[in-house]
Amino acid sequence: MNGKAENMADKSNNNAVVIGAGLGGISAALRLSKIGYKVSIIEKNESLGGKITSFNSKGYKFDRGPSLITLPKHFEELFNDIDENINEHIELIKINPMCRYFFDDGSKIDYFSSLDLMKKELDRVGEDFENFYNFLSIGSKIYELSEKTFLNFHMGKFPSNIKFNDLLKFPYLSSVMSYQSLVNKTFSTNKIKQIFERYPTYVGSAPSSTPGMFFIIPYIEYAFGSWYIKGGIYELIKSLEKLLIKNNVKIIKNCTVEKIQASNNEVNGVETSKGHMPAKIIINNTDVSNLGRFKNKSDKQDINSYSLSGFVIMLGLKKKINLKHHNIIFSSNYKKEFDDLFKRKKFPDDPTIYVCNATATDKSVAPKNCSNLFIMANSPATNSTWTNHEIESARKKIFKNLQKIYINIEKSAIEVEKIQTPNYFMNQHNSYGGSLYGKNSHGIKNSFFRHPNKEKIKGLYNVGGTSHPGGGTPTVIKSSKITINMIKNDY
Numbered sequence: 001m002n003g004k005a006e007n008m009a010d011k012s013n014n015n016a017v018v019i020g021a022g023l024g025g026i027s028a029a030l031r032l033s034k035i036g037y038k039v040s041i042i043e044k045n046e047s048l049g050g051k052i053t054s055f056n057s058k059g060y061k062f063d064r065g066p067s068l069i070t071l072p073k074h075f076e077e078l079f080n081d082i083d084e085n086i087n088e089h090i091e092l093i094k095i096n097p098m099c100r101y102f103f104d105d106g107s108k109i110d111y112f113s114s115l116d117l118m119k120k121e122l123d124r125v126g127e128d129f130e131n132f133y134n135f136l137s138i139g140s141k142i143y144e145l146s147e148k149t150f151l152n153f154h155m156g157k158f159p160s161n162i163k164f165n166d167l168l169k170f171p172y173l174s175s176v177m178s179y180q181s182l183v184n185k186t187f188s189t190n191k192i193k194q195i196f197e198r199y200p201t202y203v204g205s206a207p208s209s210t211p212g213m214f215f216i217i218p219y220i221e222y223a224f225g226s227w228y229i230k231g232g233i234y235e236l237i238k239s240l241e242k243l244l245i246k247n248n249v250k251i252i253k254n255c256t257v258e259k260i261q262a263s264n265n266e267v268n269g270v271e272t273s274k275g276h277m278p279a280k281i282i283i284n285n286t287d288v289s290n291l292g293r294f295k296n297k298s299d300k301q302d303i304n305s306y307s308l309s310g311f312v313i314m315l316g317l318k319k320k321i322n323l324k325h326h327n328i329i330f331s332s333n334y335k336k337e338f339d340d341l342f343k344r345k346k347f348p349d350d351p352t353i354y355v356c357n358a359t360a361t362d363k364s365v366a367p368k369n370c371s372n373l374f375i376m377a378n379s380p381a382t383n384s385t386w387t388n389h390e391i392e393s394a395r396k397k398i399f400k401n402l403q404k405i406y407i408n409i410e411k412s413a414i415e416v417e418k419i420q421t422p423n424y425f426m427n428q429h430n431s432y433g434g435s436l437y438g439k440n441s442h443g444i445k446n447s448f449f450r451h452p453n454k455e456k457i458k459g460l461y462n463v464g465g466t467s468h469p470g471g472g473t474p475t476v477i478k479s480s481k482i483t484i485n486m487i488k489n490d491y
């Protein structure tokens, strides 16, 4: 037996259990099984994917969670790590323009992924291209150092490949000032400022409280593009599920983990709704707010420290809608909207609306000449139950704002309608208060110090959007790489 095979044999004695089959849990299970561990993945729902899930009805296909992919190289790396070619499993399609923004005065701005078209658009609206270039320059410096540190290593490990020059180039001042001030300093026109101010809400946070280092989000989107997966984002999960089976990962669905069992400060198994399962290694992919309950400890959470949730309407319409793939219809009072969300903690009176019109790219996701709209407005995370009255009121506000851009949703055109409130995200995925990204990214501490990938108790690790390095699909895949590297090192 050669050394590699011997090593694999040793590792297969290490029973590993992954709690939760979100993207982070699935990626961790695949990476761990590939290097020889015996892995089981336990999922409380009947399908895998966690927040990446789908809803199909009457020929309409909806992604109920993410609708855009950035940093495809992290997805490619995951497939490469398990000796697969991503192109044989999913088809990534680049979206251009990345988004169409609609403003209250009736004007629109297309956010193009190509610099020449973007320059023309900026010229048209009176924004100096140099300001856009400055944004790319600050963003690239933040990204370069983050890629060599934060995004690829666990907290506390200072990588040896960092050169003094890397540290010198880092825009410290821009990174620690408030994101909103950085936007104001970088751009001169209100509409472009409004477009950029929105990015911290992609991690459920307020632009005024988030540090400037979050310029990394629009930078990454611009530099690496905005992508869609043919057939819908859920196609990714379908292909990964096949690869879990191919790699002998035991998939246990409809099974809830209730407790993590341990003795002498070392894990030895999990107690589930279907009984006990022994494990030497446990990887928690659920919201880290569940850890207290799993460990039988009271762990009081403060809802105010959590990121935003969302209110979603999925509409299958018997007509074509003249929209781009991604669209944002701004509220007429952006400041008041943020105050409603972050200070008054209520669904906004006049919400900004995101509309994903996937049929603009992919006709296969709705019947001929029909549209499958995924419409989402930010909403605070909450532990209260949304009442029917609140649901109807939010729905009315959204339909009213759609009319601002002449999209009238007649009752007769609606073939399918499904609503998701923050309560759905809480109940379906066990996300605290339905928050989509765990703790918010307000302040330096919350932004840089996400929950660690390894717990103090031996054998217990975390992976996913609520642990380091943070939420969003590419980051969650990265989180699995960081966690698996730690496990390789520890066992």
Ligand SMILES: Cc1cc2nc3c(=O)[nH]c(=O)nc-3n(C[C@H](O)[C@H](O)[C@H](O)COP(=O)(O)OP(=O)(O)OC[C@H]3O[C@@H](n4cnc5c(N)ncnc54)[C@H](O)[C@@H]3O)c2cc1C
Pocket (backbone or CB within 6 Å): 019, 020, 021, 022, 023, 024, 025, 042, 043, 044, 045, 048, 049, 050, 051, 052, 064, 065, 066, 067, 068, 069, 070, 255, 256, 257, 258, 285, 286, 287, 290, 310, 425, 428, 429, 430, 436, 463, 464, 465, 466, 471, 472, 473, 474, 476
């Ligand atoms: C509406 C919405 C829109 C989004 N848009 C984007 C986007 O456009 N682009 C992007 O990159 N990201 C987006 N995101 C974020 C992205 O979806 C998440 O960051 C990512 O999918 C989270 O993956 P995860 O590994 O943390 O696990 P999760 O998806 O949180 O999955 C955790 C899993 O654990 C399971 N579980 C929980 N408790 C238990 C238990 N006790 N026992 C067993 N199983 C349990 C849950 O059922 C779930 O399947 C969006 C999210 C949402 C909800």
